Amino acid sequence: MNTQITAPSKLYIGIDIHKRSWKVHCATDLFSGKTFTMPPKPELLESYVNKHFSEYEVTTAYEAGCCGYYAHRSFESYGWRSLVVNPSDIHRKGKERFTKTDKIDAQLIAREFKDGRLDGIHVPEVDREQLRSLFRRRNDLVKDFRRIKSVIKMQLLYFGIKVPEPYDNDHWSHGFRGWLDDMVFQYPIAKASLDSRMRYFRFVDEDLRLVSNQLRAYCRKHYKKDYYLLHSIPGIGGIVASGIICELGDLRRFTSIKHLAGYVGLAPGVHQSGDNQKHRGITMRAHCLMRSYFIEASWQAIRTDPIMQAYYRKHVGKNVKSVIVKVARKLLSRTLAVIKTETPYVIGVVE
Structure with a gap:
């Protein structure tokens, strides 16, 4: 019986990127691979892959950090699949939590990528x-x-x-x-x-x-259209609107308010065991800069919008910090709705 290859072999490359050098680990479907050090030049990695793995489908991943997205864009221009991952998303087992070297980091990235446990962060234009x-x-x-x-x-x-x-x-x-x-x-x-x-x-x-x-x-x-849509919302002025455009990008990419709130960091933390359930405030994982801007904008919103003011007064008597976070979450929901519907907000209209 004749056998034929029905799918291309895959190469998984985990990279620990630094200013002066890269630690690279290459793994395939069949072997765990090798680790080596190279200068921080994407074109040198392309030459290495073309020489040793010319018939492979290449995927790369590295941690987001000070070196930005230049390498990611270079890898994609070679026709490779590339991910930039959040360092906290890389799972460490046992003693891996207490040992950290560039070699181990590169191996972990390649292993997690190979096992399908890594999701990339959003890379802006x-x-x-x-x-x-x-x-x-x-x-x-x-x-x-x-x-x-x-x-x-x-x-x-x-x-x-x-x-x-x-x-x-x-x-x-x-x-x-x-x-x-x-x-x-x-x-x-x-x-x-x-x-x-x-x-x-x-x-x-x-x-x-x-x-x-x-x-x-x-x-x-x-970004005239989005800028003026955001500017129509009480509490969101020119600087906050510009910040949303700069830091969050096109809000249309978020599928729901839950998705957006989790990204900004206005989602509640919950711990449940059996019948016991505790809320641990807002999540620690957040876009801290935009979260602070939304909370500051919420104070202005409750002064200028009767609906926001009524929502705030409904929770009077509770912890002020908790209440303003609720208002910020509502303001975030309003922001997403305005962009998704492309309809300016009108003060006094019940949502």
Whole structure:
């Protein structure tokens, strides 16, 4: 009886990617494979595969990290199937939890991939990924802005200088900035220190405004439809709308609110054993940046939307943190609905 090969042999490549080198493990359907080190160049791995596994169907996987998606896109351009995986999704057995080397990591990725236990994360388009870098830069500037304001107030407190009552708030008006510029110390060296901090404050303030305007302008131009749909929702302003477009991508890819809430991190954690069931608050696995933006947006939503306000008051008396998370989940559901139906939100209309 003649036998024929009905399916191509498969090659599974697990890669532990670092800046200066890659640890690569190759495994097939028939053998566990070998591990080797190579320079961080996708084209060299392609040459190796073409030389030793030319007839194989190639699949690759590596952990998401600082090296981004360049390797993933290169592998896909070779006609390979490629996954970028969340490190926490890689199952470790027994002592594997207590031993970690680059070689072991590459072997684990290849093994889990071969056994069909790995799912890849969402890889954004190049234009959206690069737009996301601007949004994250803005977030860094916000942190710097808050920090320098705290440092300046700390210096005033240290020297026993009381801020006038009209200026003693989080809003730094032009009058308050002028008051700081005109301040006189007993010794000029303290004034030099304050002036230096004020120069840095103004630099960060100007750069933050510039980046914010660039971000909003780009989203209005290139994602006009989604931007204005999101902007119609009370609580979601230009920056939050831009953040959703940058970080979450096209919301139409989410099949349900449960799917989206799990991605953002507004899904409840549950532990059940027999008849005992406990809720453990929101899940630890989250897109922390967008979760914080939705929670902040929820405070604005309950001030401007009667429906959200009524929903919040219905839970008055409970833990405030738990209630605002419920509101954020409702706001997230509203966001998905607006994008899916492509219908602007109208205040006062019962959902």
